[in-house]
Amino acid sequence: MxxxxxxxxxxxxxxxxxxxxxxxxxxxxxxxxxxxxxxxxxxxxxxxxxxxxxxxxxxxxxxxxxxxxxxxxxxxGYDSLALHSLTRRGTIQALGTQIGVGKESEVYEAMGLGVVVLKFHRVGQRSFQSARVKRGYMPEAGHCPWIFASSSSAKMEYDALKTLHPAVSVPLPIDQNRHVVVMSFVPGVNLSRAALEEPRPILDEILDNVREAYRLGIVHGDLSEFNVMVDEKQCWLIDWPQWVEIAHPNAAEILNRDIENILQYFKRKYGIDYAFDEALARVVE
Structure with a gap:
């Protein structure tokens, strides 16, 4: 909290x-x-x-x-500094209820110019060492408290959203302070909890968004059914702090994993058998 x-x-x-x-x-x-x-x-x-x-x-x-x-x-204390700064800038006026929680974040509704979302990044004790190993923004050695790792994570996500929006269906980035990202409210539900009447168009749209991100030089890095929001008409790709540039030496491997995660989910839940090679070609060609 x-x-x-x-x-x-x-x-x-x-x-x-x-x-x-x-x-x-x-x-x-x-x-x-x-x-x-x-x-x-x-x-x-x-x-x-x-x-x-x-x-x-x-x-x-x-x-x-x-x-x-x-x-x-x-x-x-870090929350207080971020909320104080965002309030003084006029980005937010009131903090609402929690609407989501992940391994390294908590997400809340808030009031700004309408309803907005605050994502508090929390690179914690258990995930700190794995974050240091996997993420380019983490220093390889030296003193890096979890609060500053969380701030770096938030900046990574905010930078990705600024690059991707509006070409890719992602939340609109509004502001960022320390470990908090302010973004537009996204309707719908998490893909993992959805029961889609027509799943194939949503799968196609996810792959098309992965393609547009790739064209902008970005690979999500942690794409799965837990990082996609959907309604029956649209999807949004969320949770971008682990993105990598396509020039990253492991970008191809990471992209393959992202695509495979999504294909396996739709096959497991909806019986859609979409060939990996076909999906990859759709993204990179």
């Missing part, structure tokens, strides 16, 4: 300054030493202690005694 809205609204300017200082300093420290944080914020020891106590009570900051006394920003 993202941080409760009332917590974001109740943040004092001093508490925002502490969160921003931790965000900056955590690029150097896993746990920011108290003296370093005190120097960065220019607060007295009593003021800093009081504000840190409030932030820890709201689960925005964590404290650790070993190997030294230090503090770290956690996702509630």
């Amino acid at each position: 993202p941080v409760p809205a009332e917590y974001v609204r109740s943040l004092h300017a001093y508490e925002l300054r502490i969160l921003l200082a931790l965000e900056r300093l955590m690029r150097r420290y896993r746990w920011v030493p108290l003296e370093v944080l005190k120097s960065a914020t220019k607060f007295s020891e009593s003021e800093l202690s009081y504000r840190l106590g409030r932030l820890m009570a709201m689960d925005m900051v964590r404290y650790e005694k070993t190997p030294y006394e230090g503090y770290a920003l956690v996702f509630n």
Whole structure:
């Protein structure tokens, strides 16, 4: 769950300054030493202690005694910084209910200029090492906290959506701040939960969208029935943080896997036997 809205609204300017200082300093420290944080914020020891106590009570900051006394920003704090920035920019006005959850994200409705969707990227403890291995935007070594990995993931997805829209049927990208992507609301249901009366036209449309993305130099990288939204008239390809350029050395293998995943799903659920070679030719030729 993202941080409760009332917590974001109740943040004092001093508490925002502490969160921003931790965000900056955590690029150097896993746990920011108290003296370093005190120097960065220019607060007295009593003021800093009081504000840190409030932030820890709201689960925005964590404290650790070993190997030294230090503090770290956690996702509630990072959520607060992103939501505060998006609200000040006028992108969003209110946060609504959760509408989806994945391995590395949570998705919520929100109000902006109408209904929009907020996707909170959360590259967590279990997925962090695999993300470091698989994704080009992750540093090979050094300090990269999960919050910054999540920010990189969000930027990757936002960049893909900007490149693909409107040629490919994807959500309209509206804004991005830190680990949060704001996009247009997509109607319909997840393909994995749909019961299509006419599945073949939807399969054809998915492949056509994969082709258009390929022509724009992008391979999805994680395409399956869980990353497609459908109604009876249209489909949308979603979840793009793992995309690769077609010049990537493994692009052909990744594209083949994307296509195979979709073909196997339609064969398993709807009995459609679509030859892989035919599907691949439709995408790349």
